[in-house]
Amino acid sequence: MSAAARIADACAAPLRLVTVGGGGVSDVAAQRLPYAVASLASRHPGLVVTVDRLDGDPVSTLAETSSRSGLLVVGAPHRSGVTAVLAGDPSYRLIHDATCPVMLVP
Structure with missing residues:
Protein backbone atom coordinates (compact mmCIF):
# COMPACT_ATOMS: atom_id res chain seq x y z
CA MET A 1 0.00 0.00 0.00
CA SER A 2 2.86 2.37 0.61
CA ALA A 3 3.84 2.30 -3.07
CA ALA A 4 0.28 3.14 -4.07
CA ALA A 5 0.15 5.93 -1.48
CA ARG A 6 3.42 7.44 -2.71
CA ILE A 7 2.18 7.42 -6.30
CA ALA A 8 -1.21 8.89 -5.39
CA ASP A 9 0.43 11.54 -3.21
CA ALA A 10 2.90 12.52 -5.93
CA CYS A 11 0.06 12.82 -8.46
CA ALA A 12 -2.31 14.59 -6.04
CA ALA A 13 -4.78 11.79 -6.76
CA PRO A 14 -7.12 10.03 -4.35
CA LEU A 15 -6.26 6.51 -3.21
CA ARG A 16 -8.93 3.81 -3.17
CA LEU A 17 -8.11 0.70 -1.14
CA VAL A 18 -10.15 -2.32 -2.16
CA THR A 19 -10.45 -5.77 -0.64
CA VAL A 20 -12.43 -8.38 -2.54
CA GLY A 21 -13.94 -11.69 -1.54
CA GLY A 22 -15.86 -13.20 1.28
CA GLY A 23 -14.56 -15.03 4.31
CA GLY A 24 -11.11 -16.23 5.29
CA VAL A 25 -8.18 -14.17 4.12
CA SER A 26 -10.35 -11.34 2.79
CA ASP A 27 -11.92 -10.88 6.25
CA VAL A 28 -8.47 -10.58 7.81
CA ALA A 29 -7.46 -8.06 5.14
CA ALA A 30 -10.64 -6.05 5.73
CA GLN A 31 -9.96 -5.96 9.48
CA ARG A 32 -6.47 -4.58 8.87
CA LEU A 33 -7.54 -1.83 6.47
CA PRO A 34 -8.45 0.77 9.14
CA TYR A 35 -4.95 0.45 10.62
CA ALA A 36 -3.40 0.73 7.17
CA VAL A 37 -5.43 3.86 6.42
CA ALA A 38 -4.34 5.45 9.71
CA SER A 39 -0.71 4.65 8.94
CA PRO A 77 2.89 -13.30 -6.47
CA HIS A 78 5.37 -15.30 -4.44
CA ARG A 79 6.26 -17.12 -7.64
CA SER A 80 7.70 -15.18 -10.52
CA GLY A 81 8.07 -15.35 -14.26
CA VAL A 82 6.95 -18.39 -16.19
CA THR A 83 6.12 -20.37 -13.04
CA ALA A 84 3.54 -17.80 -11.92
CA VAL A 85 2.04 -17.46 -15.39
CA LEU A 86 1.75 -21.23 -15.86
CA ALA A 87 0.25 -21.61 -12.39
CA GLY A 88 -2.47 -19.11 -13.33
CA ASP A 89 -1.53 -16.64 -10.63
CA PRO A 90 -4.36 -14.13 -10.07
CA SER A 91 -2.02 -11.13 -10.42
CA TYR A 92 -1.08 -12.15 -13.94
CA ARG A 93 -4.71 -12.86 -14.83
CA LEU A 94 -5.54 -9.36 -13.60
CA ILE A 95 -2.84 -7.82 -15.78
CA HIS A 96 -4.55 -9.44 -18.76
CA ASP A 97 -8.12 -8.50 -17.79
CA ALA A 98 -7.69 -4.97 -16.41
CA THR A 99 -8.47 -1.94 -18.56
CA CYS A 100 -5.91 0.31 -16.84
CA PRO A 101 -2.21 -0.19 -16.07
CA VAL A 102 -1.42 -2.69 -13.30
CA MET A 103 1.63 -2.33 -11.07
CA LEU A 104 2.83 -5.40 -9.14
CA VAL A 105 4.62 -4.68 -5.86
CA PRO A 106 6.26 -7.12 -3.46
Whole structure:
Protein backbone atom coordinates (compact mmCIF):
# COMPACT_ATOMS: atom_id res chain seq x y z
CA MET A 1 0.00 0.00 0.00
CA SER A 2 2.86 2.37 0.61
CA ALA A 3 3.84 2.30 -3.07
CA ALA A 4 0.28 3.14 -4.07
CA ALA A 5 0.15 5.93 -1.48
CA ARG A 6 3.42 7.44 -2.71
CA ILE A 7 2.18 7.42 -6.30
CA ALA A 8 -1.21 8.89 -5.39
CA ASP A 9 0.43 11.54 -3.21
CA ALA A 10 2.90 12.52 -5.93
CA CYS A 11 0.06 12.82 -8.46
CA ALA A 12 -2.31 14.59 -6.04
CA ALA A 13 -4.78 11.79 -6.76
CA PRO A 14 -7.12 10.03 -4.35
CA LEU A 15 -6.26 6.51 -3.21
CA ARG A 16 -8.93 3.81 -3.17
CA LEU A 17 -8.11 0.70 -1.14
CA VAL A 18 -10.15 -2.32 -2.16
CA THR A 19 -10.45 -5.77 -0.64
CA VAL A 20 -12.43 -8.38 -2.54
CA GLY A 21 -13.94 -11.69 -1.54
CA GLY A 22 -15.86 -13.20 1.28
CA GLY A 23 -14.56 -15.03 4.31
CA GLY A 24 -11.11 -16.23 5.29
CA VAL A 25 -8.18 -14.17 4.12
CA SER A 26 -10.35 -11.34 2.79
CA ASP A 27 -11.92 -10.88 6.25
CA VAL A 28 -8.47 -10.58 7.81
CA ALA A 29 -7.46 -8.06 5.14
CA ALA A 30 -10.64 -6.05 5.73
CA GLN A 31 -9.96 -5.96 9.48
CA ARG A 32 -6.47 -4.58 8.87
CA LEU A 33 -7.54 -1.83 6.47
CA PRO A 34 -8.45 0.77 9.14
CA TYR A 35 -4.95 0.45 10.62
CA ALA A 36 -3.40 0.73 7.17
CA VAL A 37 -5.43 3.86 6.42
CA ALA A 38 -4.34 5.45 9.71
CA SER A 39 -0.71 4.65 8.94
CA LEU A 40 -0.98 6.08 5.42
CA ALA A 41 -2.69 9.23 6.72
CA SER A 42 0.13 9.85 9.18
CA ARG A 43 2.78 9.48 6.47
CA HIS A 44 0.86 11.28 3.72
CA PRO A 45 -1.14 14.16 5.23
CA GLY A 46 -3.69 15.46 2.78
CA LEU A 47 -3.96 12.19 0.86
CA VAL A 48 -7.61 11.30 0.33
CA VAL A 49 -8.08 7.59 1.06
CA THR A 50 -11.30 5.63 0.63
CA VAL A 51 -11.87 1.98 1.47
CA ASP A 52 -14.21 -0.43 -0.29
CA ARG A 53 -14.99 -4.03 0.53
CA LEU A 54 -16.43 -5.79 -2.49
CA ASP A 55 -17.80 -9.30 -2.92
CA GLY A 56 -17.04 -11.60 -5.81
CA ASP A 57 -14.15 -13.21 -7.59
CA PRO A 58 -11.09 -11.05 -6.87
CA VAL A 59 -9.75 -11.00 -10.44
CA SER A 60 -13.03 -10.23 -12.21
CA THR A 61 -14.11 -7.73 -9.54
CA LEU A 62 -10.80 -5.84 -9.67
CA ALA A 63 -10.84 -5.96 -13.48
CA GLU A 64 -14.30 -4.36 -13.37
CA THR A 65 -13.00 -1.76 -10.91
CA SER A 66 -10.11 -0.99 -13.25
CA SER A 67 -12.49 0.71 -15.68
CA ARG A 68 -12.84 3.49 -13.09
CA SER A 69 -9.17 3.60 -12.06
CA GLY A 70 -6.03 5.23 -13.38
CA LEU A 71 -3.74 2.55 -11.96
CA LEU A 72 -4.18 -0.71 -10.05
CA VAL A 73 -1.43 -1.54 -7.57
CA VAL A 74 -1.55 -5.16 -6.41
CA GLY A 75 0.70 -7.48 -4.47
CA ALA A 76 3.10 -9.52 -6.58
CA PRO A 77 2.89 -13.30 -6.47
CA HIS A 78 5.37 -15.30 -4.44
CA ARG A 79 6.26 -17.12 -7.64
CA SER A 80 7.70 -15.18 -10.52
CA GLY A 81 8.07 -15.35 -14.26
CA VAL A 82 6.95 -18.39 -16.19
CA THR A 83 6.12 -20.37 -13.04
CA ALA A 84 3.54 -17.80 -11.92
CA VAL A 85 2.04 -17.46 -15.39
CA LEU A 86 1.75 -21.23 -15.86
CA ALA A 87 0.25 -21.61 -12.39
CA GLY A 88 -2.47 -19.11 -13.33
CA ASP A 89 -1.53 -16.64 -10.63
CA PRO A 90 -4.36 -14.13 -10.07
CA SER A 91 -2.02 -11.13 -10.42
CA TYR A 92 -1.08 -12.15 -13.94
CA ARG A 93 -4.71 -12.86 -14.83
CA LEU A 94 -5.54 -9.36 -13.60
CA ILE A 95 -2.84 -7.82 -15.78
CA HIS A 96 -4.55 -9.44 -18.76
CA ASP A 97 -8.12 -8.50 -17.79
CA ALA A 98 -7.69 -4.97 -16.41
CA THR A 99 -8.47 -1.94 -18.56
CA CYS A 100 -5.91 0.31 -16.84
CA PRO A 101 -2.21 -0.19 -16.07
CA VAL A 102 -1.42 -2.69 -13.30
CA MET A 103 1.63 -2.33 -11.07
CA LEU A 104 2.83 -5.40 -9.14
CA VAL A 105 4.62 -4.68 -5.86
CA PRO A 106 6.26 -7.12 -3.46
